[in-house]
Structures are given as C-alpha cells and as structure tokens.
Amino acid sequence: MRRKYFRVFMLLLAATAVLVACTAKEMAEPQLMSISLPMGFVADPQYAPFYVAVGKGYFAEAGFEVAFDYSFETDGVALVGANERQFAIVSGEQVLLARAQDIPVVYVLEWFQKFPIAVVSKAEADILSPEDLSGRSVGLPGFFGATYVGYLGLLSANDMLPGDVNADDIGFNQVESLLSGQTEAVVGYINNEPIQLVGRGVEINVILVSDYIDMVANGIITNETMIAENPQVVERFVGAVLRGLADTLANPDEAFEISKNFVEGLEDGRKPVLEASLPLWEAEVLGLSKLDSWKNSQEVLLQAGLLDAPLADLPAVFSNEFVFAAQP
16 A cells, blocks of 8 residues: 555656656746748848848847748838837838838838949940939839839939939839840849849949948838837847848858758859848948938938928937947
C-alpha cells in the first residue's frame, strides 16, 4: 500500500516539476508581438535590411515576429492611420498627403536618405541634364506616387514647368517604352530600370533627382496612438530595423544571401539591385530625417496642386526621437 502511495506521490512530483519547468520556460521566453509590415512593393533585394533583421534575429530579440505584407503603399498608410497596423514602409509624399487629410501617421525612420527616382534615357538621346528634357518625350508610370513627385521635384529645382516637357502616362512599362522608342526618356527607380537596361547591354544616361533636390523618400511610419501609448514598442522596432540596415551596409554579400530566403527564386544576377540601393541608404547617423527635406517635399506638392495648403504643423509629421534612442 505504501508503495502505491509512494508511486502516486512520485508521479505527482514529476508532473509538478514538468509544470514548473514549462512555466519557467514561458516566463523566460515571452510571447512575441506579431507584426504584419506593409512593404509597398513586391519581394525584392532592396528589402535586404528587413530580411536581415528577421534572419539574424534582431526583430525577435526586440520582441517581434514580423511577416511581410507586399501590398500597395497607400494601403499601408490607411491601415497604420486607422491603427490596424503598427508600422508600414511609406514614401515621404504619402505621409504629407495623409496628414493633410488628418490621418495621424508619423514618420519615425528615414530608410532612403536619397530620393531614389531618376530620369533614364539611351545615351544616343544625349539627355545629360534636366534642361535637356525640354521638348522631349518622357514616360512616367502614372501621374501619381514617388516617380511623379520626384519628376516634379527635378523640374521645380531647375526652374522648369511640366509644360516644358512632353510627359506621357506609359504605365509600368518604362524599359519597354525606352527600348521601343515610344519615349525618349523614362522616369523610374535608380535601383530598378537602369539595372535592367544595363543588363540588356543598353548604354544609358541617368539624371538623379537627388542631385538637384533633397526630398523625403521611403521610411517607417507609425501613428500617434502608438507613440503616445507604446513608445517603447516603437523604439524597439526602429532599433531592430537600424541593426538590419547597418549590417546590410557593412556586409551586403551576407545580406543578399539572407534575402534568398525571403525572395523566391532570387538569383545572383539581381545582386546589382542591392548594390545600387546601398548608396541611397548611407548616412552619418542612419535613419534621421531633416525638416528641410520635408519643406522641399511639401513645396513640390503645393506647386503641383497635390496639396491645397501647407500643413499647419509640419514638424509633427516626423520624429527622430526613436532613432536617437536606438543609438548605441
């Protein structure tokens, strides 16, 4: 009888030990916050800093389990503004347009330090400067978004008007349009269309918007509620992104290899996309945003009639607080 009680006691003791061990493990490993991050574009090597932050465990160390949502940029703005997503990757002009509609998004990390838009032409067209665009045919994917705003900024910085150029909506067919002669130049991303054209052996000229005007490009947004109620969450997220960004700049070969786990079928031939992106991200302090860049961006939108009036509180559009807090 005593043996029976002893056996039951030992079983209960073992069960208690297992329960305590499981509880201790759960306490040692807190549950990660799930983040669905709207990216604004398809899976691509340019997102290497974010892939690195996942692949090397930086997001997990900061308390996040991140899934990438390759939806439209405007979707990310709407979701974050409605507090249905905590963060999104968005270009600066979309932040200004959202704030003008009282959508309470806040830009907390400037990923691209240089506006990534360029005018690309065949070398034979001899388009070497913005002034050379006068009277020429230029194709845009549409009269909206970063390509359009970058194009307008380039014209504005050189005292040119949209009417000085024969601009045409060609859809997202810049490479084909240029190769077929449909247009003499096209507007696209520095790390996209020029890479494709060079890969096809085409000699090109590239006019970089960032050589003429400093505007706010892609970065991380959150919303006023997150900043007010969960500032530590914002700080941890920004810190993890900055770690991924710094590692990518320091070791792009490793970053590209990690990206292969996130971009289906990614081949080495697409490595130039990442290489062309690196100079666009570099800064003395990664992630900082400047008020003058926002002023320039706002002025371009005003001149184009995309904003009816200047924002009442432009500095409220962005915050460097979390970038500074994340510095080692």
